[in-house]
Amino acid sequence: MPRLGNLLLEEKLITQPQLEEGLETQVVYGGRLGTNLVELGFVKEVDLARVLGRQHNVPFASGEMVPDPSAIAVADAAFYDDKDVMPMRVDATKLTVAIMHPKQQLEAIDALGFKTGKRVVQVIIPEFRMTQLLRKYAKAFRPMRPIDMNTMRPSKASGAGEPKPGEVSDLINEGDFASLYAQAAAPVEEEAVIEGAVVEDDEPVIGGALLDGPQPMAPVQPPPPLVVPKPELPALNFAEATKLLQASQDRDDIAKTVLRFAKGKFRRALLLSVRGDLVTGWQGMGKGVTAQGVARIGVSLREDNSLKMVRDLRSHFIGPMKKTPGMDVFYKMLGGGSPTTAVMMPLLVRGKPVHILYVDNGPNQVTPPDIGELLIVSQGVSRSYDTLIKARQAARAG
Secondary structure: OOOHHHHHHHHOOOOOOHHHEEEEEEEEHOOOOHHHHHOOOOOHHHHHHHHHHHHHOEEEOEEOOOOHHHHOOOHHHHHHHOOOOEEEHHHOOEEEEEEEEEEEEHHHHHHHHHHHHHOOEEOOOOHHEEEEHHHHHOOOOOOOOOOOOOOOOOOOOOOOOOOOOOOOOOOOHHHHHHHHHHHHOOOOOOOEEEEEOOEEEOOOOOOOOOOOOOOOOOOOOOOOOOOOOOOOOOOOOOHHHHHHEEEEEEHHHHHHHHHHHHOOOOOOOEEEEEEOOOOOEEEEEEEEHHHHHHHEEEEEOOOOOHHHHHHHHHEEEEEEEEOOOOHHHHHHHHOOOOOOOOOEEEEEEOEEEEEEEEEOOOOOOOOOOOOHHHHHHHHHHHHHHHHHHHHHHHHHOO
């Protein structure tokens, strides 16, 4: 199967340097290559969807989408959340299902076909569109990305329909995040705007039969989440952390190693992602720190806060955090209570600050400025990412 990057190059939708930057960004921030290229402003969504359809030889769709309530009703929300699929249209003989990767989702497609007794038509859509559908119609939780908050880089291409620079608010606060998730549960009232079209058996599927104007959303009641506490990972000493960083296989390995080392010295530790003027939560460990709380962190760097200073100066910080509306929300997402002092340091990849490591000793506590080994570990992060980027580029060239 041809690679997405090669197809985009072949159609002259991106340049080689843009592809390399997209691959670097994917290694650092995760997600699929196409999502990162759209966020960087290098590719239009409609072009990405079309090339994905060509890559997998299946119909494609792009733009905002409204699934038919009768299609959603063929399975429960937990199934869609787990399998990353979304039924869009159902009739007497056919079930049209939005997917992200046909070969990787055969099990889910087969299960839906068996359950309904209908022929399943797969329609490929970009990853970020699937994420938005799952949030809205399956009450699924997915971490935020710049594309969700409209903070994409201005497009390098010309022409209508390209991603525009987002208007970043002075504060991405708790209300903004709550509003976004509230919208995910609200019935659809306005007509969907569809870009592009899908043709299957010479019959319009999207922009026609699949998404035929506004549809009232069927109530989807997911089962209550089963909370299974994960075993607490032990803290690491300096030698262990250094060794594990060198053996990192992906960004999650890097995060776990850094946080487990920080956990041995501080009560709370967070890794934050820096994308332009927005800082979002990535992973965290410590007392009162929850995965969902961290993933809901979003602070604008357009306000004059301590995070902005670390990003701009690319230097570590020790001391009291500036009290701003954004940081008030930051600590609320951590369960409440700001420390007397905190420690932060930027994690650089090829000279660019991509993460901020934040540690403290909890509410109203002084954080010891013992950061010598922490600085060395943070430098190891840069080397680990560089190794992963080179491996990703070599794999693509091989």
